[in-house]
Amino acid sequence: MRLAELSERSGVSTATIKYYLREGLLAPGHQVNATTAEYDEEHLRRLRLVRAMIQVGRLPVATVREVLEHVDDDSLGRTIRLGAALWALPQVPEPDEDDEYVQAAHREADGLLEVLGWANARMLTTVSPSYRSLVVAIAAFRRLGYDWDAQRLVFYAMLMHEAARYDLDFVEAQPSEAEKAESAVISAVLVEPMLQALHRLAQEEESARRYGFG
Template sequence: MRVSELSTRSAVPISSIKYYLREGLLHSGVRTATNQAEYGESHVRRLGLIRSMIEIGELPLARVRAVLAAVDDDTVTLHDAFGAVMHGLDDLPDAHDTDPDLAAAHHEVIAWMTDRHWHIDPAAPAHHRLAELITTMRRFGLPVSLTDFDAAADHAESAARGEVAYARAKDERAAAVESMIVGTVITERILLEIRRLSLESASFHLEHADTLSPFSRTGD
């Protein structure tokens, strides 16, 4: 297919395709003339992966390049390729040793993950971010504990097994990684919106508890 068809199939503008080619993020097509090349399904898939990282994951170009390098390197396990995606979705925060509350919270997070038998890369940003969030809640007077989130963690763990298994079943590494990016980011946003809806509904039912019928109070 020509670049115009590739653009249509991938929903990526021609200007962006040419930029990705110049940056080496997209492999070259088969040259058919001085200014023409033919592209195939591998280019469509690659552009889908790039698009998912930039538009869905909002990854900067340097992280996109790092993930693509992991995808292209067959010596990198699929787990490590997934790790490149997960770690690329956030920045590693500043060191915790200057903030005793934050350091203590991080120790709690590590202990909590250990109790759950979660094997997490020390370089992963997520457990550092979790410690930051717990510390912030406590500083606003909310006496939270990691165990308060056990039920949410149980649900997340169960769902994650299905998501990862689905991604790993893909025929191509690029498709597997794209599935992880889209599934992770979109699912997180879906859960956030569901929580916001549930909070508004709970507030409404508590506000009008005296006037609602017993059936209505259940939220059904």
């Protein structure tokens, strides 16, 4: 398809597509002559992914480019490839390791992983942004005077483990390694907001059931 058709099918303007091409978010088309290029279904799929990351995920172009570089890196094994792509997404700042709340949160998080038997996750605690996010959240709870210990978090962790199984079932159903990595990014960018929305809707529903609307 030509640029105009790619624009029509994707709903993205030709000017924006050209910008994505210049920024390296979209692979160049197959050059027909000096002024014309052809694009295929892979360009269309990638373009839709880029739009979702920018419009729905609110990711800056530089972050999208970094994520896609990992998605397209054939030299990486699947676990590292997926992890690298996800870790390139925006993360919480590094916690202050001298803070007593952070130190306590590390103990709670480590205890949680031990109770769950998540040996692989425990090996990644020094590098995983997800582990860092957990520590930051637990520390914030402790500062507010709430004691969310490992036992209280086990229930939530088990729910998330089931969600992760569904996520990876979806990833494994994709035909190529690049599409598997892409689908993992889609899950992070789009599924996580849906899970958050469902959690809040469930809280609203349960609150109304318990307390009514008065």
